[in-house]
Amino acid sequence: DGEANGGEGPSVPRKRAEVILAENPPAYQVGSRIRVFYNARDWFVGHLTEFDEASGEWEIVYGEGDRDAMRLPDADAVLLPPPELLVQAVEDASADIRRGLKALARRVDTPPGDVAKIDDMKKRVVSLNRTAKE
DSSP states (O other), X not given: OOBOOTTSSSOBOOOOHHHXXXXXXXXXXXXXXXXXXXXXXXXXXXXXXXXXXXXXXXXXXXXXXXXXXXXXXXXXXXEEOOHHHHHHHHHHHHHHHHHHHHHHHHOTTOOHHHHHHHHHHHHHHHHHHHHHHO
């Protein structure tokens, strides 16, 4: 599938999110989003705000304003891709699911129970897209 380009000329294929991520993995830099596991039960998302060369620690500021310092990499911390790439990944997966569901629904012998499952999956795809864009 290609993406339309305003109706001008041929459609240009878009790179899938996983390809973009593989070519440009998240890096430890100011502004990078990070998810940190605390108390063996909770994940918190924050941003790297500065690096202290003397201590080798990154300052992390979380959504609620809390601050922490941490040496990275760390087993309890995961760099996150940019939000727009996460949205694209959901859109890519949604398109794949929609194509699969359409192919399944076109089968002449699709039992009624499968049709209901297809409808439920379509609703979940729409919900995931909505959530990813928020």
